Amino acid sequence: MKMVSMPGGLVVAVIAAVSFGTSGALVKPMLEAGWSPTAAVTARALTAGFVLLPLALISLRGRWAVLWLGRWRVLGMGLVGVACTQLAYFAALQTIPVSTALLIEFLAPLILVAFVWVTTKRMPRRTVLIGSTLAVAGLVLVIGPGALQAVDPVGVVFAFAAAIACAVFFVVAARPAQGLPPIALAAFGLLVGGAALGLLGSTGLLAFTASFTDLSLLGAQVSWWVPLLALAIISTAIAYAAGITAAGALGSRLASFLGLLEVIFASLFAWLLLGELLTPLQLLGGLLILGGIAAVGEERVELAVESLLPDEPLVHEARAHEPQPTET
Numbered sequence: 001m002k003m004v005s006m007p008g009g010l011v012v013a014v015i016a017a018v019s020f021g022t023s024g025a026l027v028k029p030m031l032e033a034g035w036s037p038t039a040a041v042t043a044r045a046l047t048a049g050f051v052l053l054p055l056a057l058i059s060l061r062g063r064w065a066v067l068w069l070g071r072w073r074v075l076g077m078g079l080v081g082v083a084c085t086q087l088a089y090f091a092a093l094q095t096i097p098v099s100t101a102l103l104i105e106f107l108a109p110l111i112l113v114a115f116v117w118v119t120t121k122r123m124p125r126r127t128v129l130i131g132s133t134l135a136v137a138g139l140v141l142v143i144g145p146g147a148l149q150a151v152d153p154v155g156v157v158f159a160f161a162a163a164i165a166c167a168v169f170f171v172v173a174a175r176p177a178q179g180l181p182p183i184a185l186a187a188f189g190l191l192v193g194g195a196a197l198g199l200l201g202s203t204g205l206l207a208f209t210a211s212f213t214d215l216s217l218l219g220a221q222v223s224w225w226v227p228l229l230a231l232a233i234i235s236t237a238i239a240y241a242a243g244i245t246a247a248g249a250l251g252s253r254l255a256s257f258l259g260l261l262e263v264i265f266a267s268l269f270a271w272l273l274l275g276e277l278l279t280p281l282q283l284l285g286g287l288l289i290l291g292g293i294a295a296v297g298e299e300r301v302e303l304a305v306e307s308l309l310p311d312e313p314l315v316h317e318a319r320a321h322e323p324q325p326t327e328t
Contacts, residue, residue: 021265082193141285
């Protein structure tokens with residue numbers, strides 16, 4: 001399977017962020033109509049998985065051995081990247097504000113930076129540290145300074161669990177494919193995650209209710225399955241397939257920083273579709289996030305340039321053989 005180039009990966013990452021960013025505007029009418037968060041996420045994941053399944057089977061072309069070889073990636077994507085991320089996030093919302101939970105969950109890129117720093121014992125490049133600082137400052141402004149407040153510690157723990165699970169999503173997505181197409185990983189991961197959420201919901205540990213009456217979407221009364229299908233196709237199927245493809249092309253760290261664009265697009269869609277106004281601080285925050293992404297992306301450019309240069313000893317050796325200027 002042909003690998004996606006870095007410029008192509010950037011485009012796909014933006015598509016993923018745009019798709020993920022529509023989820024809030026599409027799921028809100030369902031929640032207002034009586035759907036519980038767990039039921040909405042379960043229906044979203046399972047429907048998206050079945051939507052992608054035919055394309056996944058076509059991409060596999062009967063190579064079931066490839067699917068078996070990538071079974072741990074599929075399980076990691078489904079159980080951690082889909083199920084644990086959603087469960088931890090909604091558990092956090094039981095005791096802390098949405099803005100605080102979002103701010104903590106979107107610290108996933110910083111978790112990846114810190115993990116590499118600790119495991120390799122090598123300090124990140126200055127561009128990565130600057131990018132991380134700009135991105136966090138931008139997040140605070142876009143989500144709202146009110147997210148920084150004293151809150152219930154249990155909710156904070158669940159929010160950090162969601163951030164870790166989100167970071168795992170990017171790590172699993174960026175792992176060597178070993179022949180497993182991104183769309184197959186997305187399809188089977190969503191089916192596994194949706195099944196796990198459904199089983200948990202059936203135990204009664206979490207509220208699991210659905211409403212099959214007409215609801216309001218963009219000022220019009222529509223059947224309940226219309227926003228669900230839009231949520232499953234746009235905000236889930238396309239989003240996960242694009243996100244996995246981008247991570248494979250860009251690596252987990254850069255892909256995770258580009259994932260912060262979801263916050264910007266979510267705010268834009270809330271403004272366009274739900275009438276929630278954007279403040280000047282949010283616009284400034286969006287610019288800071290873009291600056292942070294550009295700084296982190298600069299590291300990839302520096303590494304690519306360095307890889308084209310000869311090793312330092314060879315450079316010195318070449319210079320030693322250069323004609324020396326004569327004294328006059």
